[in-house]
Structure formats: structure tokens, C-alpha cells
Amino acid sequence: MIEKIKETVKKLFKENKIDIFIGYSEGTLPLRSTPCFITRSEDIEKLVWNSYCSNNLAVYLPRFFVSQRGAKDAKLPRIGILAKGCDGRSIVGLIKEHQIPRENIYIIGIHCGGMINTKKIKKVDIVAAEEKNDKVLVEDEDKKKVELKKEELLADMCKTCQYTAPAVYDILLGKEKQKTKKEDREAFIKEFEKKPLEERWEYFQEQISKCIRCNACRQACPNCYCKECFAEQAKPRWIGPTNDISDVMFYQIGRIFHQAGRCVDCGACVRACPMGVDLRVFTYKLIKDVKEFFEYEAGVSLEEAPPLATFKQDDKQEFITEP
Amino acid sequence: MENKKFKIIKKKEILKLLESLKKEYSIFVPIEDNGDARFSEFKSGQDIFWDYRNTKISPKEILFPQAETLFCFGPGAEVKAEGSTPGGKDYLIFGIRPCDAQAISLLDKVFGGEDFEDPYYLERRKKTTVISLACSKPQIDCFCTSLKGKPENEEGADIILFDLGEDVLAGAVTKKGEKFIEKQNKWFKDAGQSDVDKKDKLMDLSLNKIKSQIDIQNIKEKLDNAFNDLLWNEIHQKCLGCGICTYFCPTCHCFDITDEINPKAADSKTPEGKRVRCWDSCMYPLFTLHASGHNPRPTYKERMRQRIMHKFNYCPENFKEIFCVGCGRCIRNCPVNLDLREVLVSLMSLGSLCKDKKI
Numbered sequence: 001m002i003e004k005i006k007e008t009v010k011k012l013f014k015e016n017k018i019d020i021f022i023g024y025s026e027g028t029l030p031l032r033s034t035p036c037f038i039t040r041s042e043d044i045e046k047l048v049w050n051s052y053c054s055n056n057l058a059v060y061l062p063r064f065f066v067s068q069r070g071a072k073d074a075k076l077p078r079i080g081i082l083a084k085g086c087d088g089r090s091i092v093g094l095i096k097e098h099q100i101p102r103e104n105i106y107i108i109g110i111h112c113g114g115m116i117n118t119k120k121i122k123k124v125d126i127v128a129a130e131e132k133n134d135k136v137l138v139e140d141e142d143k144k145k146v147e148l149k150k151e152e153l154l155a156d157m158c159k160t161c162q163y164t165a166p167a168v169y170d171i172l173l174g175k176e177k178q179k180t181k182k183e184d185r186e187a188f189i190k191e192f193e194k195k196p197l198e199e200r201w202e203y204f205q206e207q208i209s210k211c212i213r214c215n216a217c218r219q220a221c222p223n224c225y226c227k228e229c230f231a232e233q234a235k236p237r238w239i240g241p242t243n244d245i246s247d248v249m250f251y252q253i254g255r256i257f258h259q260a261g262r263c264v265d266c267g268a269c270v271r272a273c274p275m276g277v278d279l280r281v282f283t284y285k286l287i288k289d290v291k292e293f294f295e296y297e298a299g300v301s302l303e304e305a306p307p308l309a310t311f312k313q314d315d316k317q318e319f320i321t322e323p
Numbered sequence: 324m325e326n327k328k329f330k331i332i333k334k335k336e337i338l339k340l341l342e343s344l345k346k347e348y349s350i351f352v353p354i355e356d357n358g359d360a361r362f363s364e365f366k367s368g369q370d371i372f373w374d375y376r377n378t379k380i381s382p383k384e385i386l387f388p389q390a391e392t393l394f395c396f397g398p399g400a401e402v403k404a405e406g407s408t409p410g411g412k413d414y415l416i417f418g419i420r421p422c423d424a425q426a427i428s429l430l431d432k433v434f435g436g437e438d439f440e441d442p443y444y445l446e447r448r449k450k451t452t453v454i455s456l457a458c459s460k461p462q463i464d465c466f467c468t469s470l471k472g473k474p475e476n477e478e479g480a481d482i483i484l485f486d487l488g489e490d491v492l493a494g495a496v497t498k499k500g501e502k503f504i505e506k507q508n509k510w511f512k513d514a515g516q517s518d519v520d521k522k523d524k525l526m527d528l529s530l531n532k533i534k535s536q537i538d539i540q541n542i543k544e545k546l547d548n549a550f551n552d553l554l555w556n557e558i559h560q561k562c563l564g565c566g567i568c569t570y571f572c573p574t575c576h577c578f579d580i581t582d583e584i585n586p587k588a589a590d591s592k593t594p595e596g597k598r599v600r601c602w603d604s605c606m607y608p609l610f611t612l613h614a615s616g617h618n619p620r621p622t623y624k625e626r627m628r629q630r631i632m633h634k635f636n637y638c639p640e641n642f643k644e645i646f647c648v649g650c651g652r653c654i655r656n657c658p659v660n661l662d663l664r665e666v667l668v669s670l671m672s673l674g675s676l677c678k679d680k681k682i
Contacts, residue, residue, distance in 0.1 A: 027660040029464060034660035035561040055659055059563065063623070125376075127463050141463075141532065210357070212380070212389065215607070216565035216658055232609045240583050242390035242601045272658035274379070274567050276357060 001110075002049045004173050008108055009080060013041045018080035018106050022060055024053040030129040030138070031118045035060065049082075050131050051150060054115035056268040057081055058090035058222040062099040066227075076104050084112035086157075086266030088166020089299025090222035093262055095168075096306060099225055109169030111177045114150075114158030119276070121153060157267035157280070160185040167300045189288055192281045204282070210275040211248045213241070217279075218255055220272035223262050230254055256282050261290045261307045264299035327494045329514035329522075330504055334373070334491055340510045341365055341417065348415040348452075351385050353378060362419070371418060373486055376460040377650060381573035382419045383426060386447050387434075389570075390601040393443065393580070397595025414451040422467050422648040424455040424479035426573030431479075432642040433576050443600075452503055455480035457522075459529045466535040466664055467649035474529040485522045492522050535651075537664050538671065539635075542645070545673055546636035550628070552673060558666050559627035561659045566604035568653035568663075569630065574646040577610070579603035605629045631666060 005023065012018045025036035025046040033052040037060075038044060064077050083091060088109055094100045121138065123146070128139040136148045162185050164177040192200065218224045218231075230238050231251050239250040255269075256279060263283045270278050290296055293316040294307035307315075332340070341350055350365035353372045360375035362382045427448075434444035458467075458474040467473065477483050481500035485492040492514055495501040504511060549555075569575040584596040603610055606627070611620045620626050638646040647663070654662050 028654070028662040028665060029660060032660045034662075037557075037560045060561070125462070212570060214566040214570045214604075216563065216567050219563040219565040220658055232607075240599065241579055241581060241603075242599055244390060272563070272565065274571070274656040274658075 001174055002047065005049055005082065005108065005110070006044050006047055008171060008173065009038070009044050009047065010041060012080050012106060013044070017078065019077045020064075021080040021082075022057050023047045023082040024049065024055070024057075027052065030126050031116060031121070031136075049110070051114070051116045051136070052118075052131075053082075053084070054117075054155065054271055056087050056090055056220065056222055056266045057083070058087045058094060059220060059268065061091065061094055061105065061222070062225040065100055065104075076101060078104050078106065080106040080108060083107050083109050083166045083169065084115075085161060085163040085165050086112075086264060086268075088168060089163065089264035090266060091166065092168050092299045092302055093264060094222060094225075095302060097262075102302070107166060107169040107171075109166040109172040111165045111172070111174035112158075112161070113164070113177050114154040114161060116150065116153045117155035117158075117271070118153075120155075121148065155267060155271065156188075157265055157270075160187075163300065168302055186284075186288060189281055189284045193285070204279075207277050207279055208248050208252050209245065210277050211243065211252065212275055213243045213248060213251065214274065216272040216274060217269035217277070220268040221259075222266075222268070223259060224255070230258075252277075252279060256286070259283050260286045261294070261296060262298050263287055329519055330493045330511035331514040331518055332491050332493060332511050334486075334489055336510055337491060338371070340507060341415075342367060344415060344507075347413060349410070349412045350415045350417055351382070352417045353419075362416070365417070373418075373456075374460065376462050377420050377423070377458075377465075377652075379571075379652075379656075381426065381571060381650065381652060382416060382423050383430060383573045383576075385414065385416055386427065386451065387430060387444060387576060387578075387602075390599055391443065393598045393600055395597045412450075414447060415454065416451060417454045418456040418484070419453065419480075420458050420650070421455050421474065421476035421478075421480065421483070422458070422465075422472050422650040423573050424453055425472060425476055425648045426479065426650070427453060428479035429574045429638075429642070429644055429646055429648070430576055432644065436642070452482075452499060453480045454482045454484060454500075457483055457485045457526065457529075459486060459525055461529060461532045462651060462655070464535065464651035464654040464662075464664075465533055465649060466537060466651060468530070468533050469535070469537045469539060469664075470645060470647060470649045472649050474533075475526050485525060487518060487521050487525065490518065492518055535664065537668055539645075539667050542635050542667065542671060543639040545671060546632060549670065549673055550632070554669060554673065555624050555628045558631075558669065559623040561661055562606070562623050562627055563659055564606055564608070564623055564626070565658065566602075566606055567656050567658065568661075569604040569606055570602055571652040571656050573648060573650055573652070574634070575602075575604075577603045577605060605633065631670070635667070635670075 009021050021038040023036055024033040026048050027034040031052050033048055033050060035055050035057055036046060061079065064079060088107065091105065091107060095102045123138065123140060125140045126138045127141050130137045134150045136150055136153060137145055138148060139145050160180040162180055162182060164179055165172060218229065231254065240247045263286060265284055265287055267280065270280050290307060296304060296307045344350060351362045352365045353360045353375045354363045354369065355372045359379040360372050361378050361380055362385060431448065434441035461474065475483065477496045481497045482503060483494050483496055493504065493511065495504050578600050580598060580600050582596050582598050608618060612618045620629060634646040638644060654664065
């Protein structure tokens with residue numbers, strides 16, 4: 001697979017179709033790959049593709065176009081990007097929200113089999129790891145090797161992936177992977193919805209009490225491209241900058257609500273969090289509601305108008321009047 | 324180290340010793356928290372997480388909390404400086420790793436330096452006794468030996484402990500530490516040569532576990548001429564601009580001061596506002612945003628350069644110290660695996676030729 005990726009990127013540079021390519025290279029820690037930016041064709045050899053390529057690369061795209069926005073005749077960069085299903089959905093969102101021009105993005109879509117959540121490996125002293133088909137071989141500092149099943153290590157959002165490849169791409173690589181039905185992906189949220197209010201509130205409290213306001217969830221999110229975030233606005237000041245529970249709560253609720261009709265459930269926010277805060281039930285609840293109310297799903301089509309940007313006479317509004 | 328008089332104490336006895344000190348001290352010990360380690364106030368019946376690698380959040384939060392109220396104000400409210408230790412008790416930080424203890428000695432230079440004195444930090448610091456626990460659990464991203472550190476580094480500690488299994492070896496580092504041990508003498512015995520040998524073996528083993536070694540000799544001088552180097556264009560590329568590296572860093576010390584106003588405080592006795600100081604990060608755009616709207620560090624590149632230059636060039640200039648202890652937290656927790664060691668290695672590759680490189 002990696003050879004195919006390299007070949008494609010080489011061709012893109014050779015045919016002068018892109019100025020820069022965003023993919024993954026080998027990380028410095030076991031079980032890690034790291035985003036990499038390639039501008040010279042000799043660096044293409046650095047590219048890797050494995051089960052540690054979890055970062056959503058779409059997050060890097062808007063910054064290439066921010067400074068040129070509004071400038072006449074600005075020469076915009078042409079960017080090639082490796083896109084898993086989730087990265088691809090984020091790219092669609094960014095195109096639709098006019099943050100990146102479609103014609104400047106060359107999307108190499110890839111069928112993704114899911115990425116590993118290293119937090120699921122309980123051993124803390126892993127010094128090396130090797131991936132072999134559906135197994136991961138980890139080695140500790142005493143050179144003891146343990147074989148783990150990849151399937152058991154997949155991140156929650158990957159385990160029930162509905163779209164393993166992007167809906168919009170210029171070229172699609174790899175073999176089709178097994179997808180999960182919508183009902184199965186939703187199972188976790190349905191279970192959560194059934195819980196009494198107190199329990200759901202308790203879960204929310206428990207999660208946000210871990211938050212240290214490092215903003216990693218926001219920064220890792222391709223949707224959070226605002227030049228000025230409400231969390232830092234000074235006029236008016238919505239919230240304070242501390243890790244006080246009321247500030248944290250307001251920050252997280254604000255962050256989640258701004259995802260309504262936009263979140264593609266890539267899980268970048270959960271992955272980036274160093275403190276293990278997982279608010280995916282709440283972002284997914286919004287996805288589910290938007291789907292029910294407006295029959296819209298973010299990131300799967302370039303044509304469908306986003307619900308927040310349209311108005312229909314028969315738009316559902318119960319949720320406004322009946323809390 | 325050669326002539327240090329070591330004492331020995333049973334691990335079980337340490338819990339009793341800490342228990343007896345609770346009246347006098349607010350004691351902070353490493354405990355297990357959500358699968359990680361974190362410093363927390365010692366509670367009766369609580370065990371110490373002896374085997375911890377290092378805490379996720381650095382113990383700098385004890386002396387320099389993420390958010391603290393400096394004072395309250397408003398009609399009827401007495402303006403009173405806060406920031407003392409809770410209950411006026413002394414602080415005992417027990418069992419911090421040598422890298423983090425060294426970091427405290429660096430923070431001392433900032434908050435208690437010749438030019439500026441920070442009363443909030445200093446009041447706590449003066450009341451603090453630091454008991455460090457020599458490191459027998461280095462991680463793969465630890466690189467203290469590339470800097471000034473080592474598993475038994477004493478800097479910043481008043482007493483250093485060595486975990487020998489059932490026993491703990493203790494050695495005083497400062498006068499304060501000496502006095503502490505003297506006062507608590509009944510808990511300790513003199514250590515024998517075999518205990519000291521055990522300790523030496525343990526430290527050798529630990530040192531061997533630190534595989535990560537980078538050469539950053541004269542990095543300050545390298546960076547003197549590197550401000551305009553083209554390398555910065557690449558170094559920052561994958562940075563997301565979050566605050567993890569700075570918030571987790573035991574030496575990062577930048578803060579923001581804001582007023583929190585409570586407009587609904589009708590009762591005149593209620594303070595209507597408070598001035599809060601909280602951690603800030605040079606990786607945030609707001610960090611240098613001027614009121615005019617101008618930002619001298621407008622992109623990720625300038626902000627990343629600031630973080631590296633501050634630690635490895637400006638601080639060596641101002642305090643004669645590199646502000647990195649090699650604890651590896653910024654590497655371990657970075658969501659995109661932007662590895663400080665790689666950054667340093669690439670900066671070290673800068674030759675004198677690079678002087679004239681301009682953007």
C-alpha cells in the first residue's frame with residue numbers, strides 16, 4: 001500500500017500538480033506516526049502508512065489559505081493530502097464552509113482499516129512495536145514481547161466506522177474495508193440516551209473535571225478554524241481562562257455546540273486530549289439529532305446544503321420550543 | 324555524594340512518619356489517578372505510588388498553580404492579598420523525581436530572581452521542603468542526561484530518597500534537609516555500606532535505561548544567530564498550536580492575569596471581582612496579541628521559535644541555565660508527536676554558514 005501512495009505522490013510532483021504533500025512519516029515513539037509535509041520529491045521515501053496514522057490531517061489545510069484570503073491574484077498553494085474516511089469528511093466540511101478551495105486540494109483517498117488507540121494498551125513501558133497484518137507485536141524494556149490483536153486496540157470511533165474511505169477524492173487507493181451499519185455505530189449513544197439525567201450529568205462532570213484547558217481538543221479539530229475563538233474573545237468576554245469548573249464547562253459546551261451539523265466524528269478531539277477527556281457521546285448526540293431533524297450528515301456530500309446555512313418552511317423546530 | 328551520611332527507613336514507617344507530620348505540613352505525594360500518577364495531598368490511610376514513572380502533570384502546579392486568586396476587590400470588599408499556603412501550614416513535597424526537583428530550582432530563578440520577586444510563589448516556596456525520589460523508572464522519551472540531569476540529581480531537593488524495595492535510603496542535600504532528618508531522627512537508622520552499594524547498583528541500572536542521548540553542547544551559541552534561519556519554517560509545520568507542551572513543562576512559567584467580575588453581587592459585602600493569575604502559553608496567538616490588533620507573533624512559526632529560543636537561548640542568557648530538564652513530558656503528550664529532541668538535533672546541525680540565511 002505504501003508503495004502505491006509513494007508512487008502516486010511522486011507522479012503528482014513530477015506532473016507539477018501539487019506544491020506540497022501532507023501525509024505521515026515514522027514517529028519517534030513506538031506506535032506513533034507523525035504528520036509530515038513534503039515539498040521535495042526526495043523526501044517522499046519518508047512516507048509511511050500503518051495503524052498509527054491517527055491524526056486528522058485536514059486540520060492543517062485552512063492555514064495555507066488564511067493569509068491569502070481576500071487578496072486579489074494571490075497565488076494559492078496546491079496541496080496533496082492523504083485522506084482516510086474521516087479526514088475526507090473533514091475536507092468536505094472545510095470546502096463547503098469556504099475555508100479551502102476544492103481545486104487546490106488533491107485528495108488521495110485511502111481505504112482505512114482503523115487506527116490504534118495506544119491508551120488501550122495497558123503496558124506502559126513499551127519500547128518498540130511492530131505491526132504485522134492484524135497483529136501488533138510490542139516489546140518492553142526487558143525485551144519481553146507480547147502479541148496483541150489489532151482489532152482489540154482500535155479506537156472506539158474506528159471500531160464502528162461507517163465510511164472507511166472519503167466520499168470525495170481525486171484518486172482512491174487500497175481495498176475496500178468492512179463498514180459498520182449506522183445502527184451499530186449509534187448503539188453507544190442510544191445506550192447513553194437511556195440513562196437517567198443525573199447519570200448523564202455525572203458523566204459530563206466526571207469528564208470535564210479532568211480538563212486542563214490546554215485547548216488540544218479545539219486545535220486538533222479541523223472544524224475549529226475560527227480566527228478568534230469565543231473562549232478567548234475579550235469583547236464581550238464569555239468565559240475566563242482558568243481551569244475552574246465553570247470556565248471548563250462553558251468552554252466544552254461552547255465547543256461542542258459549535259459542532260452542530262458540522263462534526264464528522266473523526267475523534268480527533270478525544271485522541272488529542274492528554275487527560276483522557278472523552279465527550280464523544282455529546283458530539284455524536286448532535287450528529288444523531290441533526291440527522292433526525294434535518295436528514296443531513298456532515299462530510300459525505302459536497303452538494304447537500306448544510307442545515308445551518310439553509311431554511312425550509314417545514315424545518316423541525318420542536319427542539320427549540322420544547323427543551 | 325562520596326561523604327554523604329545516608330539514613331535508612333522502612334517504607335512502612337514512612338507512611339507513619341508522614342501521618343505524624345500532617346499537623347505541621349500540607350504533604351503532597353504521588354498517587355495513582357486514572358491510570359496515571361499525579362501529586363495529591365496526602366490523606367490518612369493512603370498509600371504512596373512508589374513505582375510511578377513520572378506524573379502526567381508536573382508538580383510545578385503545587386508551587387505555581389494553574390489558577391490562583393491574587394486578591395478580591397469591590398465596594399465593601401477588603402482588598403487582601405491571598406496566595407499563602409492553605410491553613411498557613413508548611414509544604415512538604417514528597418517523592419518528586421529529580422528532573423522535577425531541578426525544575427523547581429529553575430523556577431526559583433524566575434520568581435525569586437534579582438530583578439523581580441513574586442511574593443505569591445516565594446511565600447509558598449520558603450515554606451516548602453522538597454524530598455525527591457531518585458529515578459529508577461526512566462521512560463523511553465526521558466533525556467535528562469543530555470542536559471544537566473541524572474537519575475540521582477540532587478538539585479532543587481532538600482533530601483533525596485532511593486527506593487531499595489522494603490527500605491528507603493535517605494540523604495540530606497541542604498541544611499534544611501539535614502535539619503528535617505535530625506528532627507525526625509527516631510524514624511531513621513544509619514545506613515550500612517551494603518545499602519549504599521544497593522543504591523549505587525540501582526542508579527547504574529537506571530542510568531543505563533536512559534537510551535535517548537542528544538548532543539546539545541553550546542546550543543545557546545548556536546541559537547544566537549539562528550533567529551532568522553529558514554529551519555523555523557519547517558520545525559513548526561505539524562504543530563497544532565495547543566498548550567500541552569507548555570502546560571506540562573515543569574519549567575514553563577508564563578502566566579496571564581485577568582479580572583473576573585461578578586456583576587450580580589448585590590450584597591455589598593460580597594467581593595465583586597477577583598484578580599486571577601493563570602497559566603498562559605506562548606503557543607497561543609492571544610499570548611502576544613496587542614490591543615491595537617497587531618500581533619508580533621502572528622503564526623505558528625514565530626510562536627514555536629519563541630518556545631525553543633526562550634528555553635535554550637533567552638533563559639541561558641538571563642539565568643545562565645537551559646530551561647529544560649529532559650523530563651520528556653512535551654514529547655510524551657504531544658498529539659502530533661512533534662519531538663523536542665528532533666527539533667534540537669536539527670537546530671544543532673546549523674553551521675556557521677546559516678548566519679546569513681534570511682527568510
